Amino acid sequence: MEPSRRDRQRAETLAEIKAVARRLLVSGGVGAVGLRAVARELGLTPPALYRYFPSHEALVTALIADLYDELTAALMALQDHDADPDLGARLYLLANGLRDWALAHPAEFGLLFGTAIPDPDAEGHEDTPGHQAAMRFAAVFKALVAQVWHAKPFPHPSDEDLGPVLVAQLARKAPYFDGMPPGAIYLALNYWTRLYGLICMEVFGQLHWALEDAGAYFEAQLFEIGEALGLDCPAPGQTCS
Amino acid sequence: MEPSRRDRQRAETLAEIKAVARRLLVSGGVGAVGLRAVARELGLTPPALYRYFPSHEALVTALIADLYDELTAALMALQDHDADPDLGARLYLLANGLRDWALAHPAEFGLLFGTAIPDPDAEGHEDTPGHQAAMRFAAVFKALVAQVWHAKPFPHPSDEDLGPVLVAQLARKAPYFDGMPPGAIYLALNYWTRLYGLICMEVFGQLHWALEDAGAYFEAQLFEIGEALGLDCPAPGQTCS
C-alpha cells in the first residue's frame, strides 16, 4: 500500500503545523503556541487544524514528543560522533550535551521539563506519546550509567545505609538499570537528580541571584557527582585534585 | 491621617480579591486565576478590578509576593516555635518545613518556583515586590547557613579547587553570607541547589517514574547535603553511620 497523493500532502501539512508551532514556541514561549495563531501563520482557518489534532492540548503534546525525540537523537549523535571508549568521558559529554541543548533551546526545554502537572489523581494514563518519548530519553541515561556500573562497579551505600523503605523502592527499578543493586541505583538517581536540578535552575534563571555565569559552577558540580560514580575527572583541561 | 471609611473598604475588597485569586489558584491551577473569574466570584464586573490592579499580571505578581511572605513567615515561625539550640537541627527543620509546605500547597509552590521567565534581556528590573519577597525568603536560608558557619566553620573546598572564575563570582556574594569564604559559599549554594532541585522534582512529579514515595529519598539526600556543612545526623530516629 503505497502512500497516496493525499497521504503525502497530509503528512506535509502536519509537519508544517508542527514546524509553525515550534517557531511560535521559540519566539513567544509556551503561551504563544495557539491553534488560531498556528492557523493564521499557515493561511488556514482554525477549525481546519482539528482535522490533524483533536485539541490544542494534543498539538502541544505532539510537539513535546517531537522535542523529546529530537533531544534524544541529539544526545545519541553526540555520543556516536566521538565514541570515546572511556565511559566517564561519555557520561560527561552527555551531561554537557543536555545542558548545552537546554541553554540553546530554553523555550523547548521549559516545555519539556518545566512545571509538569502535579497529577493528584495517580492513575493518569501514562501511555501518551510524550511520556513514551520521555522514557526513551531517560533510557539513554540509564543505559550509559548501567554501562559505567558494569564496566567498573563503583562503591555505593549499603542497604542498611539507605533503609528498608528506600531499598524496596530502588530494588523495584533494578530491571531498568540492568540489575544494579539498590545502592548503585541510588547513586544513579542522585546523578540524574542533581544534573536535572542544576540545569533547570540555570535555564529558568533561578540561579541568577547567585551566579551570573553558572558554567563554572556546573562544571564543578558535574565533577562532584561524577566522583560519586567512581569516575575520575573527565574534564579535558582540568586537573584532578 | 486616619484611614477613611473608603480606605478601609478598599483594603477589604483588595484582600477579598487576593483571597479569591488564591482560592482559584489552589482549586484550578495557575490558569484558573483570571480577572473575569475573580470578578465573577466577587459579584463584580471585570473592569472593576482595574481599580485595584493595573493588569492581570499585576494581580498574579501580588499573589506571588503574598505567598512568598506567607512561606517565609511559616518557616520563621517553625524555627521560633521550637528554638533548638542545635543549628544543624534548625536547618534540618527548615528544609523539611519547606518540603512540607511545597507538598501541602503544590499549586502555590508551582506559582512561586516553577518555570520562571528565562528573561533573555538581562536588565529586567528586579525591584518588583515579588522579587523583593523572594529575597526576604532567601535571606532566611542565608542567615541560618551563615549562623551554622560561624558557629562551627565546616571544611570547604579551597580557591584552587574551585578555580578563579567561580571563586570571583562567589566572593562577590560574600556580603550576603556574612563574609564567608568562597568555598563555604559554594557549599551553601550547593545545599540550596540540591534542596530546591529535590523539592521541585518531587512536587512537580518529575520523580514519579523512579520513586512512588520520595520521602525516604529526600531524607537520605538531606542527610548527605547536611554532612557537607559539617552537620551530624539531625534526623531524630535515624542512626548515624
Added chain:
DNA sequence: TGTTTAGAGTTAACACCGTTAACAGTTAAC
C-alpha cells in the same frame, strides 16, 4: 454647609482564545 473632585463601580465594545456544527469541494475507493 455647599461645591468640587476623586474614586468605585457600571455598560459596551474590541481583539484574542479553544471549540463545535453545518456545509462545500476534492480525492480516493468500490
Added chain:
DNA sequence: GTTAACTGTTAACGGTGTTAACTCTAAACA
C-alpha cells in the same frame, strides 16, 4: 461512475484580558 471519506470552509458560542465612556457616591475644600 457512483459513493464515501477526507480537507477545507463559514458561522457561532463561551471564554479571556483590556479600554473607553459614563454614573454615582463619598471624601475634601471653600
